[in-house]
Amino acid sequence: MxxxxxxxxxxxxxxxxxxxxxxxxxxxxxxxxxxxxxxxxxxxxxxxxxxxxxxxxxxxxxxxxxxxxxxxxxxxxxxxxxxxxxxxxxAGFAGGRLKIGSLYSLTLRCIPQLLMGLKLRRPELQIDLTLGSNQELLRGLDEGRLDAIVIGLQAPLDDAQLLTVPLFEDEVHLAAPLGSPYAGRAHVDLRDLEGEKFITLGGGFVTSDSFDHAFRQAGYTPETIMRVSDIFSLINLVSGGMGYSLLPGRVAEFSTRIQLIPLDAPYASHQIISLLISKSRERDPNLLALAAECRMYGKGQRLGG
Structure with a gap:
């Protein structure tokens, strides 16, 4: 003793x-x-x-x-x-550092705007940003390595341990290089692309889940010639003519060398971009400020849309 x-x-x-x-x-x-x-x-x-x-x-x-x-x-x-x-x-008494996880595809507009708003609310706060797949970020949140994550969900999450704040919905499109045979279409039937070559993200990304869901609706398994680990490489490969892909509308501004074409209604796939935090920490002032900023962002998206 x-x-x-x-x-x-x-x-x-x-x-x-x-x-x-x-x-x-x-x-x-x-x-x-x-x-x-x-x-x-x-x-x-x-x-x-x-x-x-x-x-x-x-x-x-x-x-x-x-x-x-x-x-x-x-x-x-x-x-x-x-x-x-x-x-x-x-217990809800904030520390001076917040560890946030996010998807690569949200780094153009969404995440920078959220972080700038959060810093205005809490100027003294130090922020660590981790980028990864849905799977990696959910694991980080569950293990306590991340305080909050902003990811895409195919459906509202049914988890009593997590607080979810939706920001906006994003629609998945066919991603094609400029000048492809489908370039002039207002929308596309995925069955018309049977036999084409496709590139997609590896497992664990919400966009790869959307890819699989859409082709299940189309009734066939596409010829996938390559799986990559980040969305920027995927966009560059599509723009270079290596193959087609399915990508969310938010990536349109990442490259002017691809075209995003809406899918016909039977193959429509949506992603709900959401903030997730543990309910055990919902009183944390830093997380309250982040949640408030996410709600403001979501309100702005609905008004703007």
Missing amino acids: IDEEITLKKLEVFLAFMRLHSLARVSEELGQSTVSIHRALHSLEEGLRCPLFRREGRSLAPLPAAYAFAKHAQRAVSETEEGVRKVREL
Whole structure:
């Protein structure tokens, strides 16, 4: 058992002394008298039941035991500080950093606008942005590596643990190079493309799910010659004539060398771009500010549309 004389406060005093090697400097840094500092160190030795220092005149010189104990004391204090930070965040008391995850395809307009609005609301907030697939981002949120994610959903999410804030809906189109045989059409029947070559994103992306859904509706499996890991490479391959793809309308401004053609109604596929956060953290002031900014963005999209 840990002796009651061993407390976190005394460990902090001990670590400060091991760093500064002076009772007077520790006293100044911690705002305590030198007598209190000396008493804390002495009682820590009593709790450990072994000496940590030897006297050299009015000074204390650390023994080897003190250096060995300092490593463990530092880990104990650091772990406690991290635990306090996480508990405060879970209880709704915000930290100074927010880790947000998003899709690559939202980085042209949506995410920059959200982050600028969030910084206006909370100028002191530091933001880490992680880009990835739906699958990667959902895993990051579930494991606590991300505080919030903005992703595409094919249907409203039924998860009692998550709070969902919809921003806008996006329609999936046929992506074709300029001058393709389908370029002049107002919309396209996917059955007309049977036999054409296609490129798509790898598994885990909402756009690859939309691709599979649309072709299930069309009743055939397309000839997929390549799967890529990011939407920018996919757009470049389509624009270079390597094949066709299905892409959401939001990517139209990423390249002027592809054309997005609406699909006929039977193959229509929509993505609901949504903010997801854990309901256990919905009182966090940083996440409240982000959710408010997402609602404003969504309102602007509906008014603009």
